[in-house]
Amino acid sequence: xxxxxxxxxxxxxxxxxxxxxxxxxxxxxxxxxxxxxxxxxxxxxxxxxxxxxxxxxxxxxxxxxxxxxxxxxxxxxxxxxxxxxxxxxxxxxxxxxxxxxxxxxxxxxxxxxxxxxxxxxxxxxxxxxxxxxxxxxxxxxxxxxxxxxxxxxxxxxxxxxxxxxxxxxxxxxxxxxxxxxxxxxxxxxxxxxxxxxxxxxxxxxxxxxxxxxxxxxxxxxxxxxxxxxxxxxxxxxxxxxxxxxxxxxxxxxxxxxxxxxxxxxxxxxxxxxxxxxxxxxxxxxxxxxxxxxxxxxxxxxxxxxxxx
Ligand SMILES: [Zn+2]
Ligand SMILES: [Zn+2]
Numbered sequence: 001x002x003x004x005x006x007x008x009x010x011x012x013x014x015x016x017x018x019x020x021x022x023x024x025x026x027x028x029x030x031x032x033x034x035x036x037x038x039x040x041x042x043x044x045x046x047x048x049x050x051x052x053x054x055x056x057x058x059x060x061x062x063x064x065x066x067x068x069x070x071x072x073x074x075x076x077x078x079x080x081x082x083x084x085x086x087x088x089x090x091x092x093x094x095x096x097x098x099x100x101x102x103x104x105x106x107x108x109x110x111x112x113x114x115x116x117x118x119x120x121x122x123x124x125x126x127x128x129x130x131x132x133x134x135x136x137x138x139x140x141x142x143x144x145x146x147x148x149x150x151x152x153x154x155x156x157x158x159x160x161x162x163x164x165x166x167x168x169x170x171x172x173x174x175x176x177x178x179x180x181x182x183x184x185x186x187x188x189x190x191x192x193x194x195x196x197x198x199x200x201x202x203x204x205x206x207x208x209x210x211x212x213x214x215x216x217x218x219x220x221x222x223x224x225x226x227x228x229x230x231x232x233x234x235x236x237x238x239x240x241x242x243x244x245x246x247x248x249x250x251x252x253x254x255x256x257x258x259x260x261x262x263x264x265x266x267x268x269x270x271x272x273x274x275x276x277x278x279x280x281x282x283x284x285x286x287x288x289x290x291x292x293x294x295x296x297x298x299x300x301x302x303x304x305x306x307x308x
Contacts, residue, residue, distance in 0.1 A: 001029055003028045003205075006048055006301075007298065008023040010294075013271075020043075021064075022060075022066050026148060035207050037067060037069035038064075056087045056125055057086065058124060059088060059091070061209060063141055074113070075107060077111065083111050086109075089132075092118065137210070139210045139212070145214070145220070147221045157195060158195045166184050166190075176195050201223075203306070204222070204225055206227045212242065227256045230268050231267060231268065233247075233270055235248055237270075250284060265295050
């Protein structure tokens with residue numbers, strides 16, 4: 001089951017010639033989800049070939065560099081005769097503002113747009129095998145982060161052992177794997193625990209949006225495969241990070257360590273660091289043992305299962 005992340009925009013508040021404002025595209029099987037939509041997001045979707053078939057847009061907060069792409073994106077969707085509904089999830093208390101963006105210049109989308117306000121701990125969207133949870137962040141606006149968390153998968157089926165126990169190859173295998181006991185012809189009962197291993201964890205991606213280091217980031221998912229964290233500044237401007245409700249790369253790395261993350265993507269770099277990212281990486285690596293990277297716009301990432 002492929003799970004792919006495409007970084008559409010990785011800039012801080014002001015875009016650069018290399019970086020678009022914040023937006024992240026996630027594809028999981030048939031589902032396409034967008035997290036934030038800074039100005040120009042629709043062109044990034046074209047450039048990097050993601051398509052426009054998103055069903056959900058998750059907004060971390062209503063600062064322009066995270067939402068100004070919404071009106072243009074919705075207009076293009078309408079030009080394309082979209083009929084499928086779109087759900088927009090956003091922090092509690094932002095519905096009115098968001099509505100004014102959706103209906104900018106008197107525009108009325110040709111398709112239903114549903115706005116869903118979420119707060120800390122809410123499940124914004126629940127699908128068959130995963131959910132997207134909102135969690136509390138610490139920014140100078142109403143804000144949340146989001147975590148895509150997959151359900152546990154069934155344990156491994158020990159085929160060899162099942163055969164040793166005399167289970168005939170066929171439907172009884174599936175029954176056992178689905179958690180049901182089966183009775184053999186000689187009356188012996190085989191329980192699933194005998195042939196099915198422990199449930200295996202699914203994958204998870206955590207995206208903070210703009211924030212100071214926030215404790216909820218650590219709790220929202222167990223050992224996330226990928227943490228995408230605000231790293232607007234390096235150590236040289238740690239005071240500015242605190243003042244403007246952002247994080248430094250080092251702080252992002254501390255959160256990644258405490259969350260048990262596998263990989264850390266540093267996002268939302270201030271334009272003052274354009275072309276100078278060495279400090280961010282170095283300072284993050286001093287406190288985080290996992291993989292740290294600073295994605296460019298267009299960077300794609302496949303998330304594999306922890307046990308694969
Ligand atoms: Zn921002
Ligand atoms: Zn912001």
